[in-house]
Amino acid sequence: MSDFPMLRVDAVDFVRDGNALLQGVSLTVRSSEHWALLGPNGAGKTTLLRMLGAFEHPTRGTVEVLGNRLGRVDMRELRTAIGHVDPRHTPRSPLTVHEVVLTGATNTAEPVPRWRPSAEQRARAAELVDLLGLAHRRDAPWPILSQGERGRALIARALMPSPRLLLLDEPATGLDLAGREQLLERVDALQRAHPDLASVLVTHHLEELPPGTTHAVLLRAGRIHTAGPVDEVITTEHIGAAFDHPVRIVREDGRWSVRAAQAAHR
Known part of the structure; x- marks a missing residue:
């Protein structure tokens, strides 16, 4: 590291x-x-x-x-x-998944007028669309995407400049x-x-x-x-104190979950 x-x-x-x-x-x-x-x-x-x-x-x-x-x-x-992923990002026009990802190359919400992506940029966008599991939705317009598909498309967009x-x-x-x-x-x-x-x-x-x-x-x-x-940070003691609520932290298979502390006594 x-x-x-x-x-x-x-x-x-x-x-x-x-x-x-x-x-x-x-x-x-x-x-x-x-x-x-x-x-x-x-x-x-x-x-x-x-x-x-x-x-x-x-x-x-x-x-x-x-x-x-x-x-x-x-x-x-x-x-x-910097690759910045904001789920509130919404294109004004009905761009496809591939077009949304390409806007990451110009760091704009919409395609820049008269700007044309290079062959390398198009290939990069296609690679990221595939990496985020959206190859089958490459040409789907933004308005019909599910919230989860939009989230993955925005991560691909953030990765366009190789941050x-x-x-x-x-x-x-x-x-x-x-x-x-x-x-x-x-x-x-x-x-x-x-x-x-x-x-x-x-x-x-x-x-x-x-x-x-x-x-x-x-x-x-x-x-x-x-x-x-x-x-050392995500512990029952620290989370309970920061949120000012008694909780119990559980970690299993590399993932965390939180329970109300009272549940431990049921």
């Missing part, structure tokens, strides 16, 4: 309208690490992810993304080197059980196929973490409650 830091957050505060959304946050994500960003609503997960994706500057402290310090780099240009960093913002939002499992299977396969890739996945639900998750950071009220190797 490489020691190269893909992300480095040092003593970061973020204040908006007089409200401290993040306080004293420090974090380092290295090549080949796959982090889960967890915490209750309002904990600061979205704010932190926007900084990691070069959409926000910290109020205090420093953030380095792929070796570039925010405030000293063109944020828009930096974002083209070293992948950010996934609640990618399983709105998926049924089958859709969630298909998505997680593809994320797990992706991590194995690209061993140098680093990723950060935001979720409220432990069941949505892929088996390849290596590290986790648990936020509470804008501060880091705990961070480190996943088995």
Whole structure:
């Protein structure tokens, strides 16, 4: 595993309208690490992810993304080197799966006028469509896709520029059980196929973490409650304290689940 830091957050505060959304946050994500960003609503997960994706500057402290310090780099240009998966992304026109994936080459929601993808870019898009299990839906228009198919198409889109960093913002939002499992299977396969890739996945639900998750950071009220190797962070004690609710954490076959603590006594 490489020691190269893909992300480095040092003593970061973020204040908006007089409200401290993040306080004293420090974090380092290295090549080949796959982090889960967890915490209750309002904990600061979205704010932190926007900084990691070069959409926000910290109020205090420093953030380095792929070796570039925010405030000293063109944020828009930096974002083209980051694979960002947002399930709320919606093309305005009825693009096909293949066309949506190709927009990842230009980092735009719609095809750029008069832009024509190269043969290599088309081949790359086809390869990613296949990797995410969508070859049979290659020419299907976006409006008729299931939520799970859209999620996998957006991951393929994020991978078009061959990023070293992948950010996934609640990618399983709105998926049924089958859709969630298909998505997680593809994320797990992706991590194995690209061993140098680093990723950060935001979720409220432990069941949505892929088996390849290596590290986790648990936020509470804008501060880091705990961070480190996943088995040291996702514990009954830490999860219960961060969410302020008695729970019991179960891990089986590389996957996590959570139960109310009372269930242990039934």
